[in-house]
Amino acid sequence: MYTFLPENFTPVKQKPSKELRPMLGAVTLGLILFIAAVVAWCYYTVSLRKAERLKTELMDLRADGFVIRNQHGEVVFRLAFRSGSLDLESCSKEGEILSCTRSNRGPLNFFIQTVKPKDTVMCYRVRWEELAAGPAVEHTMFWEDAHWYGGSEMSTQHWPIRLAGYQEPVPYVTSDVYSFRDSFGGILERYWLSSKAAAIKINDSVPFHLGFNATERSLFFQARYKDSPYKPPPGQQPFPELSYRVCVGSDVTSIHKYMVRRYFNKPSKIPAENAFRYPIWSTWALYKNDIDQDKVLDLRED
Numbered sequence: 215m216y217t218f219l220p221e222n223f224t225p226v227k228q229k230p231s232k233e234l235r236p237m238l239g240a241v242t243l244g245l246i247l248f249i250a251a252v253v254a255w256c257y258y259t260v261s262l263r264k265a266e267r268l269k270t271e272l273m274d275l276r277a278d279g280f281v282i283r284n285q286h287g288e289v290v291f292r293l294a295f296r297s298g299s300l301d302l303e304s305c306s307k308e309g310e311i312l313s314c315t316r317s318n319r320g321p322l323n324f325f326i327q328t329v330k331p332k333d334t335v336m337c338y339r340v341r342w343e344e345l346a347a348g349p350a351v352e353h354t355m356f357w358e359d360a361h362w363y364g365g366s367e368m369s370t371q372h373w374p375i376r377l378a379g380y381q382e383p384v385p386y387v388t389s390d391v392y393s394f395r396d397s398f399g400g401i402l403e404r405y406w407l408s409s410k411a412a413a414i415k416i417n418d419s420v421p422f423h424l425g426f427n428a429t430e431r432s433l434f435f436q437a438r439y440k441d442s443p444y445k446p447p448p449g450q451q452p453f454p455e456l457s458y459r460v461c462v463g464s465d466v467t468s469i470h471k472y473m474v475r476r477y478f479n480k481p482s483k484i485p486a487e488n489a490f491r492y493p494i495w496s497t498w499a500l501y502k503n504d505i506d507q508d509k510v511l512d513l514r515e516d
């Protein structure tokens with residue numbers, strides 16, 4: 215009995231282990247497959263949620279810019295973040311506001327707020343605020359294959375806008391287009407409108423510089439305080455901030471009407487009485503350089 219038992223036991227012990235080995239292999243393989251499936255599922259749902267998170271109404275946000283579609287799915291507005299790209303991992307969405315806290319340059323305040331003021335109009339408020347002095351914030355808006363209107367008076371005026379060559383961003387301030395041919399004229403708005411019924415209004419708070427590259431059909435929107443006539447508001451740090459509102463509508467007329475009503479208010483005050491009482495007369499319109507004392511006196515009589 216005693217001598218038999220171990221002999222009996224050992225084969226019994228070995229037998230199942232021989233049969234178990236392939237089974238163990240199968241179980242391990244199954245387990246690996248299961249874990250892989252779970253990991254893939256998690257990855258899929260996370261990326262799905264991320265895509266969901268970065269899609270806000272008809273706008274698709276990427277690290278390097280965004281596109282906006284109209285109600286028919288056509289891309290009507292395209293913009294690139296030229297001065298830095300977003301760290302999408304730092305983005306989160308709460309209600310109508312999508313915000314991000316980091317770019318590849320460091321911490322920042324970034325948000326996009328969706329506003330639907332009317333059934334046919336969708337607006338996106340965008341704000342990119344650096345949390346350090348110095349580097350400019352620059353976004354590039356592409357004209358795509360649309361006609362654009364707005365901007366400023368130029369020495370050679372085209373309608374729709376036609377630009378040639380390349381211009382580094384320069385302060386968006388009025389100037390004398392007769393003396394300085396490449397400058398902006400006396401009429402100037404931070405507003406552009408496209409034939410695809412998209413419009414953009416740069417916020418008044420922005421230390422705004424404008425440039426363009428006609429080859430890539432783009433406008434550069436830049437915010438900076440360095441080497442600029444703009445000064446930060448009293449008591450505030452010179453952290454450049456670029457904010458604007460992009461609105462998309464069903465047709466050009468209605469979106470322009472909406473933008474004008476919303477952003478270009480009627481005068482709130484009567485102009486100074488002296489502007490009417492003591493107008494400044496110029497002889498230039500009538501006589502140009504060909505002027506003398508008699509002509510001035512004649513003009514006064516008229």
Ligand SMILES: *[C@@H]1O[C@H](CO)[C@@H](O)[C@H](O)[C@H]1NC(C)=O
Pocket residue numbers: 339340341417418419457458
């Ligand atoms: C737009 O400018 C106004 C004042 O000019 C400011 O109060 C407001 O915060 C700015 N909006 C954004 C989104 O930056």
Ligand SMILES: *[C@@H]1O[C@H](CO)[C@@H](O)[C@H](O)[C@H]1NC(C)=O
Pocket residue numbers: 380427428429430
């Ligand atoms: C303008 O854009 C074109 C096309 O993208 C590019 O090749 C060119 O270098 C740009 N010009 C300047 C001066 O950056």
